Amino acid sequence: MELTVGPNQFFWSADRWASSYDTLASAPVDRVVLGELVCSKRLPFYQARIPDAVTILLEAGKKVSLTSLALVTLKRERKQAAELSDMGVEVEINDLTALTYLPEKAPFSVGPLVNVYNEGTLSWLASRGAKRVCLPPELPLDSVRVLAKAGADLGVAIEVWGHGRVPLAISGRCYHARMHGRTKDNCQFACEDDADGLDVRTLEDQPFLTMNGVQTLSDTYACAVHQIDALKEAGVAALRLSPQSKGFVEICQMYRDLLEGVKTPDAIARDIQNMDENTRLSDGFLTGDRGVDWSGHSLAR
Amino acid sequence: MVMEIVCPAGTPAALRAAVKAGAHTIYCGFADETNARNFPGLNFDRAEMREGIAFAHGHGSKVLIAINTFPRAGDEAIWHRAVADAASSGADAVILADPGLLAYAARNHPELRRHLSVQAAAANADMINFYAETFGVKRVVLPRVLSVPEIAAINVETEVETEVFVFGGLCVMAEGRCSLSSYATGRSPNMNGVCSPASHVEYYDDNGILDARLGGYTIHRVGKEEAAPYPTLCKGCFSAGDATGHLFEDPVSLNAEQLIPQLQKAGVTALKIEGRQRSRSYVAQVVRNFRAAVDALEAGQPMPEGMLARLSEGQAMTTGAYKKTWR
């Protein structure tokens, strides 16, 4: 099984963004998807640094893809999406809009924000040239099994969300801006202070969600360590790890150790939680009653 | 041409009420997970659907069947059967969201008209035209993230008919792309046709202070005299940083009645009313009101004043994304 690093979902400064890919070059991962997934207003800040990051990663032997935006509405966003395939790197579509601009039959990847819930959609995407699909994080293991099998027949590699705060929703409205009493057009980049998003708690102070501009994520970090054998058995080709601001390269190493049988799932889960006492884990979308559930021991309060 | 009023019906009684109140078109779903209002006690079995369609057709109204959840891997046959039954029961169109299901319908029931559900979140003209070319989609229900000028721009660029929501519940998130509900309850709009399902809602009334909990998370607390909202996650009251409040959306519902003339100028074909979970009383009142509005518009008269706030969630209304400042 391979490890794929998904696109960074948060708004980091250009320097921080670029240096994260410098360090990732030496991380034990096979594939890196980069580019702007969440908000088109963030892209200009680091767009010029993308070619260098791609080069560094390619030179380090990684496979590289560029993501589309998750929600394409504005003219400039359509233009951005249309220009993606000119970059000479494989495109990962995270909105079907991006598919409309790809040359017919050009190979492409499908990200977790495209609704691939069943064999019919998978086979339609395969017929359009999809070679790799990261399934939506809310899919249960039963669906993963069926789709991994269908993918094998269709020549499509199936990837599963393995680690990181789970993208739960995308909106036309920017919640960071709204919270600061601003509109999206005049957001003044309210999201840039929150390198892993802003914690959203209930009235009873339970940690619940994470605010990230127009995106809403889970508070918990998905962690598929306990399902790794089941995923391997199902024929899942890769596990997706989603970047976070602290200790991400170490986390990549942990999952590599897990895949190679060097460490147990429990040990990895413990190590991840020990890195930050506020890290709460979940794997409920795969095997629990609900997404937030966690099948292992919880160390966090 | 008069703008088409597309009205919800969760039960045969609501369908008849809508027809009698003057709805041009009614949309409804089968009583299972194939539609996005899979609520207890709602929707149509096969016989009810056939009778409902016959009744509507007898009164000159059309019926659209929403099959707008995303088929479960391994169980696509359930959704395929729903499309086949829609075709054989004489539905005027099916409302679909899943590309695989659209491909199935286009291949196996080419004569059955296909509408693109709001759950597909097709938010730009390129996407809409792509669905038209690929699956023969004739109408798109636009996601509730667009402003009126953006809708007008889309209509310039596409031949596909557009249908927009004008009244009722309002998704803040792009529809069909939200897993908030399954994160907290295990049941989602995409997979199960439910959002913040009743089975996971608990109300606690403590001397008039009403708490709503969803999957164990407290998402609302309203005082004695305050209007109660739906227990929907995106309209919950939360805290982040120094702020506490409705961080995503206030408990309001959409009312774009006064925007109808602008929507017509923007090239919109049909006006959609949300609420298959609502009663036949609601359906009749809202339809009458909107029918009067489009008839007035057609006759060159001003918009009639006032929809009933009481019918609305939190008893408060918004024009949503149609005005750009909403974002």
Added chain:
Amino acid sequence: MTQSSKPIPKVPPLIARALRVMPLAPLSMSLTAYSKRVATHHPSLFRRLGEHDHARFVLDPTDLPFAIELEPNGGVPRIKVVRGQGAGDARIAGPIAALLGLVHGAFDGDALFFSRDLLIEGDTSAALALRNAVDDAELDLSEEITQLTGPLAKPLQRAFAFLERRTGVYLTRPEEAEAW
């Protein structure tokens, strides 16, 4: 963009007090007989309840000194009138006028909930199923009640007579509900 809305009428305390001495056992039996009659006329109501057709519902008219425990019992319903709040899987509480208006399709359940005229506790899913099933059944309680015969019908008709004198209470199914 609001319009003044008529408040839901409430049974005056005086009448409510008078009802407190009403014997409940005959009322329970009458209502059970009556609900069986409704059941035979509206079989789809029970089909719509689905998995909830064996739940116990408490209908609590908050302006009356009793509550109604309703068990659909898979199409052979049982009704028990009890003093106090009653016990069951799901409780739907509100002024009797709101409950009757709901049954007769004059009001919208969600709207009554938003305005806090209706309170739902316990199994929300079951309560919702009942509400939706009843809304579809297009019931008319008065019409059915006038067709009731036998000695057990008396207490029930008396109870309704009290209410009928109150204006604004929907005891019959309106042909077309007024805007409210």
